[in-house]
Amino acid sequence: MAKLTFDLKNNWWKLIAVILVLYTVIGGFLIKVPRIAIVQESVRNQFFHVSMWFSMMILLTTSLIFSIRYLSKSKTKFDLLAEEFAYMGIILGILGLATGSIWARFTWGAWWVNDAKLNGAAICMLIYLAYVILRNSIEDEIQRARIAAVYNIFAWSTLLPLLYILPRLTDSLHPGSGGNPGFNIYDLDNNLRLVFYPSIIGWTLLGLWIIQLRVRVKELKSKLEDIS
Amino acid sequence: MLLKQIRTLILQETIIEWRLKYAINGILLYLISVIFISYLSFRSQVSSLNPVIWNTLFWIIILFTAVNAVTKSFIQLNRGRLIYYYSIANPAAIILSKVIYNTLLLIGIGLTGLFMYSLVLGNPIDDLLLFIVNLLLGSVGFAGVLTMNSGIASKAANSTTLMAILSFPVILPLLLIIIRISKNALEGLDWSASYGPITYLCAIDIIVITISTILFPYIWRS
Numbered sequence: 001m002a003k004l005t006f007d008l009k010n011n012w013w014k015l016i017a018v019i020l021v022l023y024t025v026i027g028g029f030l031i032k033v034p035r036i037a038i039v040q041e042s043v044r045n046q047f048f049h050v051s052m053w054f055s056m057m058i059l060l061t062t063s064l065i066f067s068i069r070y071l072s073k074s075k076t077k078f079d080l081l082a083e084e085f086a087y088m089g090i091i092l093g094i095l096g097l098a099t100g101s102i103w104a105r106f107t108w109g110a111w112w113v114n115d116a117k118l119n120g121a122a123i124c125m126l127i128y129l130a131y132v133i134l135r136n137s138i139e140d141e142i143q144r145a146r147i148a149a150v151y152n153i154f155a156w157s158t159l160l161p162l163l164y165i166l167p168r169l170t171d172s173l174h175p176g177s178g179g180n181p182g183f184n185i186y187d188l189d190n191n192l193r194l195v196f197y198p199s200i201i202g203w204t205l206l207g208l209w210i211i212q213l214r215v216r217v218k219e220l221k222s223k224l225e226d227i228s
Numbered sequence: 229m230l231l232k233q234i235r236t237l238i239l240q241e242t243i244i245e246w247r248l249k250y251a252i253n254g255i256l257l258y259l260i261s262v263i264f265i266s267y268l269s270f271r272s273q274v275s276s277l278n279p280v281i282w283n284t285l286f287w288i289i290i291l292f293t294a295v296n297a298v299t300k301s302f303i304q305l306n307r308g309r310l311i312y313y314y315s316i317a318n319p320a321a322i323i324l325s326k327v328i329y330n331t332l333l334l335i336g337i338g339l340t341g342l343f344m345y346s347l348v349l350g351n352p353i354d355d356l357l358l359f360i361v362n363l364l365l366g367s368v369g370f371a372g373v374l375t376m377n378s379g380i381a382s383k384a385a386n387s388t389t390l391m392a393i394l395s396f397p398v399i400l401p402l403l404l405i406i407i408r409i410s411k412n413a414l415e416g417l418d419w420s421a422s423y424g425p426i427t428y429l430c431a432i433d434i435i436v437i438t439i440s441t442i443l444f445p446y447i448w449r450s
Contacts, residue, residue, distance in 0.1 A: 071446050126397035133393055137384040147383050150443045154376060155398055157439050161432050162401040 014209050020202030024051070027195045034191070042107055046192060047199040049099040053121075055204035056092040059085050059211075060128070064156045067149035079145035082152060083135065084214050088207045090128045097121055117174040120163050127155045230321055237317060237325035252333075255297045259341050262289050267348040279352045279414045287407050290334075290341055291370075291399070297337060298330050298374035299391050302382035314448065323375065323444040327437060330371035338363045354416025362413060365429050366406040372436035373399050379447045405429050 008015070028047035036043060063085035070078035100118070101111050112118065134151055138144035245252055266285055270277060305313075313322060342363070346353075353359050374395055381391040405425050412422045 071443075123397045123400050130393045130397060134380070134384060134390060137386060137390060139385070143383060146446055146449075147380055150446050151380050151394065153443060154380075154439055157435055158373070158398045158401060158432070161428065161435070 013205055017202060017205035017209055020198050021206055024048075024195060024199035024202050028199065031191055031195060042103055043192070045099055045103040047195050049096055049103060051196060051199040052092045052096040052099065052203050054200045055207060056089045056096060058200075058204050059092065059207055060089040060156065063089060064152060067152040070145060070149045071153075076141075076145065079149065080215055080218060081211075082149060084211045084218075086128055086131060086152065087214075088211050090125065090132070092203065092207060093121070093125050093128070097125065115174055123162060124159055127159060131155065230318060230324075233317055233321035234325045234328065237321060238329050241325065241329045251300060255293065255337065256340065258296060259289070259293045259337060260344055262293065263341065263344045263348060270349065275350070277349060277352075280411070282349060282352055283407060283410055283414055285349075286341070286345055287403060287410070289345070290338055291403060293337055293341065294334050294370045294374060295392060295395060297333055298371065299378055299381075299388065301326050301330060301375050301378045303378055303387050303391070305382070319445040319448040320441050322448065323379070323440055324437075326375045327368075327371050327440065330375050331368050334367035334371050335364060338367055353414055355413045355419075358413040358419065358422060359410055361426075362406060362409045362429075365426070365433060366402065369402045369406075369429065369433045369436055370399065372433065372440055373402065376436070376440040376444065379444060383447065402429070402432055405432070 006015075024047050028044050033041065033043050063082045066078045066082035066085060069075075070082060100121070104113060104118075105111050131148065131151055135144060135148050138147055266289065339360075342359075377391060377395045377398065381387040381394060384390050405428055409422050409425045409429065412425075
């Protein structure tokens, strides 16, 4: 029987990812949370919805950086990384939307409300889904890499006003803006903070791990194609 | 040098457009038909049309016409002309000339649209100056985003669909700000209420055009 070994030297961060995600799930459901009117126990969603959204922003920004590096260096590896980071960002974004939607159902009473932040999130997903479709509709690999990188940078920079300027122009129901009950990230309860920050790192590392696996599979596949 | 190239390219674009009148006439007819369709669909309620609906419908019509008008910038260029441009002009000059030309085109479309639209669906605008300023600034942003996306989409298969898919989410923030300012113009609010959104609109215009100019050479090269 093959012995199970774990290469701690290279894979320590995967261990941390597992520990942090477990900590988020277990701690997130068990710790004492502050009583806030209306929100109540649902404040725990912060460890899932908010932190997934944070790590989505981290991954999408990393994807942007790889796109910029691809344009300046033209290395295929950077394109592959930009693609996979964007895909993982989309997955976290969809999970963030889903958890947010469930939260909204029990706090606001509707799955979706017409709110600047929610619509911004939906448009953000549309932009990155368009990125996927753009990638799929260009045959030539080098051309695909370059055009996709250009769109990635272009889309990201128009996303910025969408996510950070528009919500400021309108009143928002969403926690963290206006005077509504909820968790403002700047005055978090210390207990919440104890799980919130680790959860961001946990989700991001888990995402990185998945990205690493997918990149390896793709690289092996392209090597196989070269051989055959 | 760059300015001279831009001027020549805009002039050349205008001359070509003028000689092949079918493209611009097609767009104008498209605009007028859509406005007429909206008029007929709203017929019974035209007199009591809610300003919010009036506003939204106007901008959606302008958006769709703009997408159709700008799509052809790169998608309909044939191979020979592309190579010709490639060999004689600076990429920055090409994108800037296209953006400026399309801005002028969209301003024309916007003003014609406004005229036709108010003719059949009434004109509840209180502050016409603000509305026109908004239209001008909006045209710059629309032209920037759409020209760039036309360049991107022209490199891919099924470019017409792709053009819409790529542009709509990117153009949405712009559209939302424009609709907000024009709502202020409709209600005749004081200009100070619109300074914030106008600043954002200008900021987005500048971001879009700068980024297009920086990124366009990479599309152009392929």
